[in-house]
Amino acid sequence: xEYFLLQFQAFLFVLARLLGLFLVAPFFSSDSISFTxxxxxxxxxxxxxxxxxxxxxxEVPGHMINYGIVVISEMLVGVIxxxxxxxxxxxxxxxGEFFNNQIGFxxxxxxxxxxxxxxxAIGTIKNLMATAIFLVIGAHRMMIETLAYSFxxxxxxxxTKQVNLGLLNLFQDTIGAMFVVAFKIALPVMGILFxxxxxxxxxxxxxxxxxxxxxSFPLKVFIGTLTLIATLTFISSQMTQGIQLSLDKVTxxxxxxxx
Numbered sequence: 001x002e003y004f005l006l007q008f009q010a011f012l013f014v015l016a017r018l019l020g021l022f023l024v025a026p027f028f029s030s031d032s033i034s035f036t037x038x039x040x041x042x043x044x045x046x047x048x049x050x051x052x053x054x055x056x057x058x059e060v061p062g063h064m065i066n067y068g069i070v071v072i073s074e075m076l077v078g079v080i081x082x083x084x085x086x087x088x089x090x091x092x093x094x095x096g097e098f099f100n101n102q103i104g105f106x107x108x109x110x111x112x113x114x115x116x117x118x119x120x121a122i123g124t125i126k127n128l129m130a131t132a133i134f135l136v137i138g139a140h141r142m143m144i145e146t147l148a149y150s151f152x153x154x155x156x157x158x159x160t161k162q163v164n165l166g167l168l169n170l171f172q173d174t175i176g177a178m179f180v181v182a183f184k185i186a187l188p189v190m191g192i193l194f195x196x197x198x199x200x201x202x203x204x205x206x207x208x209x210x211x212x213x214x215x216s217f218p219l220k221v222f223i224g225t226l227t228l229i230a231t232l233t234f235i236s237s238q239m240t241q242g243i244q245l246s247l248d249k250v251t252x253x254x255x256x257x258x259x
Contacts, residue, residue, distance in 0.1 A: 020078025096123035103224035
């Protein structure tokens with residue numbers, strides 16, 4: 001206890017970085033988890049992490065203003081790490097948006113418990129599925145381990161020209177990866193629905209007396225939902241790869257951080 005009291009100012013650096021991560025990272029940033037619980041969880045995890053990273057703590061400034069700036073910079077490091085993961089995580093909802101209107105669920109919105117926003121049904125289902133996969137593969141533990149590793153590489157956040165350029169390039173790569181992951185997840189359903197639309201057009205051209213439009217909506221709902229169920233294994237594997245990709249991006253950020 002005496003050691004903890006003597007090192008309390010350095011301990012706040014760990015707490016600030018963890019809190020920044022939990023305020024932005026997927027699952028931890030959910031509005032379903034109150035800020036009080038986030039603070040308690042950050043404090044408990046900080047108690048575990050601090051003895052491991054104590055030797056990498058930056059020197060505690062003597063002036064209160066300088067100390068506050070260092071605490072804010074520590075929180076920003078956690079926010080940056082969580083934001084990178086959340087960018088790729090958003091691709092799962094984007095994949096649902098790609099074919100949501102094509103299936104016919106564009107006008108059905110439900111409350112997403114993760115973001116507390118009204119989202120189309122498919123996007124909400126994919127968000128919940130991605131959250132479950134995120135927890136099952138242990139990505140939440142990997143994020144905490146990566147954050148603990150970040151204290152060795154990033155002591156104090158400094159926005160130099162080299163750091164700004166590296167962050168810009170990383171964000172560009174991550175956003176590009178987001179669209180690629182979303183396209184891969186949506187491709188099977190979008191491809192099938194395109195073929196269905198093409199077949200409807202040919203049927204309407206061959207038999208003009210047939211009311212194709214009256215058949216289009218229920219047919220797309222049936223085939224789209226069936227295709228979505230049939231490709232759940234493929235979708236879950238792509239989500240797992242997407243989550244792993246986001247964690248790899250964070251690891252690259254820390255490993256290549258300029259000294």
